[in-house]
Amino acid sequence: MRRTWGAVVGVVGLITGVAGAFLPWLRSGTVVRNSYEVLAFRGFAGLDGTAGEVVRGVWVAITPLAVSCVVLWVLRLHRFAACVALVFGTIAGTVAALAAVQGGNEGALVGITPTGPLVTLGGALLGVAGAITVLTAKSRTVIVSPGGAP
């Protein structure tokens, strides 16, 4: 039961985390952009070339990572799923937390919009919580024959 609840919390966290990545992360004037649209401006942050592509690849990978995790859970491969959820939570949570603490910049033409980072951070935390619950849950009890060998 505990494992099931862990899986449910984890799946909700993963979906929330991915949804957050598509919510507003950056405001430029009156235009808001999600985390992926922000990545298109990575050159302005000095992330040109390979470094930029690596950052982009890792962040884009969080969606397939979350999906693979959900599929593993659906297939009842709980422990595998929990491990993937931990990776997801670590990446998404770290990035979202860094962005969230940069929030504010009121009056500036360009600034962080906390909506996306906070939702992703919440999702990442739920994902990690679900994963830990699954990993620490006891294995299902197997009813053993009281009879023994014939």
Add this chain to the structure above:
Amino acid sequence: MSYPGGGGGEWPPQNNPYGQPQPGFGQQGGYPQQPQPGYGQQQPGGYPQTGPQPQQGFPQTGPQGFPQQGYGQQPGYGQEQGYGQQPGFGGPQQPFGQQPYGFAGGEPPKKKRTGLIVTAIVAVIALAAGTFFTVQALRSSDVAAGSETPTTAANNLLSALGSGDVLGIMNGLAPAEAKLSKDYTEATVDEAKRLEILKKDADPQKISGVEIKSEGIKFDDAAAEKVNDRLTINKVVEGKITVTSDVKKIPLTDKLVKALGAKLDQEPETETLDFAKEKDKRKGKPIGIATIKVGDDWYPSLFYTIANAYLEDEDLKWPAQGIKPAGADSAEAAAKQIVEKSLAGDLEGVIALLPPDEMGVIQDLGPVLLDQAGRVGDSGAKLVELETDSKDVTGGKQLTIKKLVLEVKGKKAEISRDGDCYTAKAPDGKSQKICADEIAQLVEQQGGRDVPPAAVDVISRVGAQVLKDGLGVVATEVDGKWYVSPIRTYSEVVLTLMRGLEPKDIDELLKLVK
């Protein structure tokens, strides 16, 4: 635990917790939840169960348990086909009468199959959604390119302007122009922070104090002027752009705010550009937004827009043919060539040595500029020798003079550098040496006692910085050839001067302002 296989043989009756003969077929312990409907009724036999069999002996009617095939996939459990194949179970083919799998009168196990289907559907939906969102993420995160048409490019720029979208403006501009702006905005803001003009947390990407709005922008597509295959001037015929600047929102340091005092208390200033009115003022000529083609995409260009405005003001046309860029094989060679061509008054050669990405506009305007400049005479000086020191700077290499020898009317003049000391030898043989630490003394000598000590301090420090860093040109590489960038050269000079200043110099300047 171990599960007896389907080897048949009778099991000790005491293994039956119910104390009665089991009509089953070698059911094993550990699977009490998996019913065997009807076994008890239809197949009287003598195969006692070895484990708890709470449901045995009662006909099962519902779709309970896993499909029988499932048992068959669990070797060693003594079920499935083994029922009939187990010696002593009454025959190899149909040992259990009409229902070899034991669902006597029961329905197929729909419930579990439904679960499987639901699982599959959820997995497929998750994968499909994941693929969709991943593709969206990949598309969104791709570095934004230009637009497919000139009008779209111009429209995007004005939309970005109208919504104050600084990032959109920077990203939408012609790549070389955007890079120039980015490179030197950052460096200048960093220096302004060091000099305590801007707050330490001021971010060049987060400029504040300016608000831009646009409304009702309309282009006249039919009037668009296609100058050549890679330059189109889009005409804006309607709409307004309003710029509101508020000095109070600039992230100035507290000391600067205090020093400027009343000047910062003024209300925000607003200026509006009405395209329709401008068109009337310009005798029916609408304002043009120039777009250029880079690769396969169109980008709005600030430089070309300014150049177009200049041509319109002067009632001139874009030349049909520009000046072809002609780069050098190395940064040093580019620097040498530009000095030679400048001394020779070869303006066309100088323009050809400008970077075609940043200064393509000058090359496209070239013939007009040459015409406007008229004949530029030879200076009479010739470059005899040029040695340079090279230093990597943002976007290229800065080349500073190490040794420069010119021949003027048959006599040689020379400037050479040794560390932070420069030595100049005039054609008449006189020479003078000056070092960075002698600048203050020189200023005092030249300026006398009228120059305030603070000013002497500032001038000497900036002068020393110039001698130390050296002044030179910045060369950039485009498509394997080297060119001299005037904007980068100028920006590096400004930065060199700023680097010579210290925060206390700004305080002195503020005192003068007061």
